[in-house]
Amino acid sequence: MHTLTLDVPRLPFDLDLTFRSGQIFCWEQQDGFWCGSHGSYRIRVKQDGNRISWEGMPRPDLIRFLGLDDDISAITGDIRASIRAFREDQDDLFEAAIQAGAGLRILRQDPWDCLVSFICSANSNIPTIGKRISLLSGRFGPLPHSPSSYPVPDRLCTADEAAIRACCTGYRAPYLKETAGRIVADPFLLGRIRDLGYVDAKRELMTLPGVGPKVADCVLLFAYTRFEAVPVDTWIRTIVETGYSSLLPAGSGKKHSYEDLASFCRNYFGRYAGYAQQFLFTSRNIVPLA
C-alpha cells in the first residue's frame, strides 16, 4: 500500500467529490476505497484527511491521474481575473460553485476509456451510464468476464451488435462497434490527437461515430486536459442561459447554439473555462452513492 501526504499547494483535495462529479463512471466504493480501472491499471484509492492511500499504480501516475498538481487557487484566481473583465460585481454563481466544489479536480482519464464512456453517455443519465459501462466491461473487457476493466477495441469491433445492445446501450451500439473499429484500424489515432491543438483535436474526434461536439469536449477535458474544452450538456445549458442571460449574445428568439454557449464560457471564464464548467456542473449534480 502506497501513501502520500497532501500539503498546501495540493489542498484542498476531495477524492469523493472528484469521483462523484460526473466525469468518470463505474468506479465503486468498497471498504472506504474507490476501486476502478485506468488504462491497464486496476486501482484502489482512499483518502483520510490529508493522507491518500492506494495500490495498483506508481506514485507519479497517481498524482497525474488525480490532477493533484493542479494549483486550484491559481486556477480559480485566473478565472476570477477573466470574469473581472466582464463585470464590476462579483460572480455569486461561480463563487458559490467553487465553495461547494472545494477539493474538486479534473482527472486525467485514459482517452479510450473516456471515449467509450462518453459515447455511452449520450442522452442518458449518470447512473445508467455507469451500469452500461459495467455491463460492457464484463462482456468485452480484456479478459473474458472481467468487469474490472473497460471494454477493449478489438473485442468490441468484432462483437455482434446485438451483444453490445444487450449491455443497455440501445442505439449507441453501432457507434461503439464502429468507433472501436476505427481504433483497431489506426491504433495511434488517440495518441496523435494528444499532439494536436484544441480545434484540430476536436474535429478529429468528431469523425468518430457517436462523437459530436459535446462528447468530443468531454474527452478533450477529462482525458486530454484541454481546459478550454467546455462540454455543454442540458445542465450547463440551463445554468448558463439562466445565470448569465444578460451577458450572452442577444438571444433574438433563437435558441443559443452549442458553440454560442461554449465560446461564451471560454471568453468569460478564460483559459480554465473547462474547470469553471466542472465546478458549475458539480454544484448542481453530485452523483448519489450506490
Place this chain on the structure above:
DNA sequence: CGCCAGGCTGTAA
C-alpha cells in the same frame, strides 16, 4: 403513464 437524462445522426429547408 409522461418526462427527462453529461446527444448524435440523418434529412429537409
Place this chain on the structure above:
DNA sequence: TTACAGCATGGC
C-alpha cells in the same frame, strides 16, 4: 447554415 424527428434505456 439551422431545425427537427428518431433513437433505446432507466429513473422518477
